Amino acid sequence: STREVTIAKLMKEQSDKQFAVILMFVSGILLLLGTSLYYLVNLPLSKITRSLSENDTAYLSKLVGKKDEFGEMAKLVNNFFIQRQELLQEIEVRTEAEGKLRVSEEDLKHTLGEKMILLKEVHHRVKNNLLIIISLIRLQTNSLKNGETIGQLNTTLNRINSIAFVHEMLYRSNDLSEIDLNKY
Numbered sequence: 001s002t003r004e005v006t007i008a009k010l011m012k013e014q015s016d017k018q019f020a021v022i023l024m025f026v027s028g029i030l031l032l033l034g035t036s037l038y039y040l041v042n043l044p045l046s047k048i049t050r051s052l053s054e055n056d057t058a059y060l061s062k063l064v065g066k067k068d069e070f071g072e073m074a075k076l077v078n079n080f081f082i083q084r085q086e087l088l089q090e091i092e093v094r095t096e097a098e099g100k101l102r103v104s105e106e107d108l109k110h111t112l113g114e115k116m117i118l119l120k121e122v123h124h125r126v127k128n129n130l131l132i133i134i135s136l137i138r139l140q141t142n143s144l145k146n147g148e149t150i151g152q153l154n155t156t157l158n159r160i161n162s163i164a165f166v167h168e169m170l171y172r173s174n175d176l177s178e179i180d181l182n183k184y
Helices: 002-054 057-064 069-143 147-172
Strands: none
Touching (some): 057 069
């Protein structure tokens, strides 16, 4: 029975050694698997995450050429940065164009205001000149005794009055295509 105890001890020692070898083998496999996962999964994901958080594509340079999922992800992130930069440039160009457009609009408004002032001044001067001509013809008519000459001056006076009325209608109208000139 001591022999049996010795055999049992030897078997237990042998079993413990085998267990230790298996445990070391499994530990080695797990360590190898963990290291492999770190280099195959965690490291590329860290580079992509760092690239996104720092807005820098330099971390993607080694990943872009790979033909795996991480290479595709790196290409997508790289394309995102390129498109974002193009969009920012387009926004800048449009903002600049909008600013120039606002300046042009202000210039046009200013020019239109000046034009309206000048147009009012021209209308005012034409009106005054027509009134002066009408007054001169009336004065001339009052000093004449010849009926035929007075009739001709009255005809001229009526024509100038018609011109003055048409001018007044043009001046007051917002739409020049809607004025009926036939009655004058």
